[in-house]
Amino acid sequence: MTTFVDRVELHVAAGNGGHGCASVHREKFKPLGGPDGGNGGRGGDVILVVDQAITTLLDYHHSPHRKATNGQPGAGDNRSGKDGQDLVLTVPDGTVILDKQGNVLADLVGQGTTFIAGQGGRGGLGNAALSSARRKAPGFALLGEPGEARDIVLELKTVADVALVGYPSAGKSSLISVLSAAKPKIADYPFTTLVPNLGVVTAGSTVYTIADVPGLIPGASQGRGLGLEFLRHVERCSVLVHVLDTATLESDRDPVSDLDTIEEELRQYGGLEDRPRIVVLNKVDIPDGQDLADMIRPDLEERGYQVFEVSAVARLGLKELSFALAGVIAEARAAKPAEEATRIVIRPKAVDDAGFTVTYDEAEDVYRVRGEKPERWVRQTDFSNDEAVGYLADRLNRLGVEDRLMKAGARAGDGVAIGSEENAVVFDWEPSMMAGAEMLGRRGEDHRLEAPRPAAQRRRDRDAERDDAQREFDEFDPF
Structure with missing residues (x-):
């Protein structure tokens, strides 16, 4: 039965935002009390958090599909929907998150380090939030946005000093x-170790971790044997220790050639050239093993290696090795640069940045509009509601989409697509949509809510409408 997994593909889906509510307050003697539809709740995020008590990705190997809860829809009487609950997934220290193309999204090292793998969808605004002096009684609300869904790959790289x-x-x-105090499986046949083992060693005032990486063979960097499955577990170490068998029973092997072979595999894997090396000649309690160690030690020291003769069975040379490793690790830790304070980088938008682009797609014969705001507005629009569609048209016009389409050469009847090729809303463009909207009257205004107004009041209302339109374009959009 598999008990250790260090690479999984995880399918995460954040929660969808709840829809806003379109409602009108009604009570005795006041049948049209104004809009009171509440906002929808936010969808839950999918969050990865490092927990050093976790050592394997086994849970996600068995259940790779994870989804956060959705936000609840708004309701009448100005009741907002409940936010979805975030889904927190614990991962081992040293977990690397990649996308399907192999690009690194995050490298999680350290207890409590977090990464939002899926962003929850925003909740839609209710008609109470959409009302203004110009639009007193909206008959529509905005839909909640779908949560982010994507496939990611989790790879575990053991965090060890040695x-x-x-x-x-x-x-x-x-x-x-x-x-x-580690208790790995030990036997007298190859590939006894099938998973990395991690132990904690105390040498004087230095405490460090040591990892036993499963056995390597020629061609490991190309995937032979356990190869690439576990070579990644040496990437984070500060010291590499070559354990050489001085009592091998295989006639075609010797400790020096074993060292050269493993070094070649590490070189082909790459990224480990700067790590200090220590050579351990093991099994010197066997007479032939001690003789061979005495023979090859001068050659290894001439190459610049620090050499230790040990016997794990007879407990020989272990104290000297442990303190030598502690010294090298202390030097490596002291050489690391101090962590800098987190800096916030502010990149203001250019003054001429409209927030969207308009391009002509020859293959589809449409003008494609891409941008955060237009695409979000489309996702939040209920296309079964004519008033909501008109509200979308007003927003796009105020943003400048129509002017940009004209400059790009679009004509009446040309196709316009808002969004990506996979998920776009396509319609036939008719210029001067704002003029058409004005001909329909002010959207969302119920004249039954108004009494006849004197001329001065009408002038003030017109000024307020103009100010509201400018404010809605510049500031009102909360997202």
């Missing part, structure tokens, strides 16, 4: 079992 590398059955598991 990585033990070497051929299968070189004694790495035995070594980590005596240096720390």
Whole structure:
């Protein structure tokens, strides 16, 4: 049964925003008390959080589909819908998040580090929030936005100070079992270790972690043996320790050639050239093993390696090795630059940035409008409601979409698509939509709510309408 998983594909879906409510307040002697539709609730986010007590991605291997809850719709009497509950997923320390194309989205290191994998949809505004002096009784509300849904890949890279590398059955598991409290599986056949083992070692005042990486063989960097499955687990280490078997029973192997082979695989994998190396000659409790260690040690020291002779079984040389590793790790930690304070980078938009683009798509024979606001407004529009469609037309015109279409060469009857190719709203464009809207009268205004107004009041109302229109364009849009 699989108990360790270090790579999974996760399908996450954030919650959808709740729809706004279109409602009119009614009570005795006041049948038209004005709009009182509440806003929809926000959809829940999908959040990944590092928990150092978690060591595997096994849970997501068995259930890779995760979804947050939706926001609730608004209701009458100005009641807003309840926000959806965020879905918090715990991951091991050292988890890397990638998209389907292999691009790194986040590298989660450190207890409590978070990443929003899926953003919940915004709730739609109710007609109470959409009302103004110009639009006193909207007969529509905005729809909630769908939550973000995407596929991501989680890869675990073990966070350890020391990585033990070497051929299968070189004694790495035995070594980590005596240096720390880790209890890996140990046997006298190759590939006993099928998952990385992690142990904590205390040497004087230095506490560090040590990882036993499953056995490597020639071609590991191309995927042979356990190869690429576990080479990623040495990327974060500060020190690489070559564990060499001085008592191997295979006639075609010797410790020096084993070292050269593993170094070649690490070189082909890349990114580990700057890590200090230490060589451990293991199994010197065996007479032939001690003789071979005495023979090859001068050659290894000539290459610049720091060499230790140990026996995991007889507990020989372990204290010297442990304190030597502590010294190298302390130097590596001291050499790391101090963490800088988080800086907030502000990138203001250019003064001539309209917030959207208009391009002609020859393949589809449409003018394509792309931009955060137009696409969001389209998603929030109930196209079964003529008043809501008219409100969308007003917003697009105030944003300048019609002027940009004219400059791009669009003519009456040409196709216009708002959104991406996969999910766009397409319609036949008719110029001067604002003029057409004015001919229909002021949208959302119920004249039954008004009494005859004197001339001075009408002038004040017209000024207020003009100010409301400018405010709605500049400031009112809360998103």
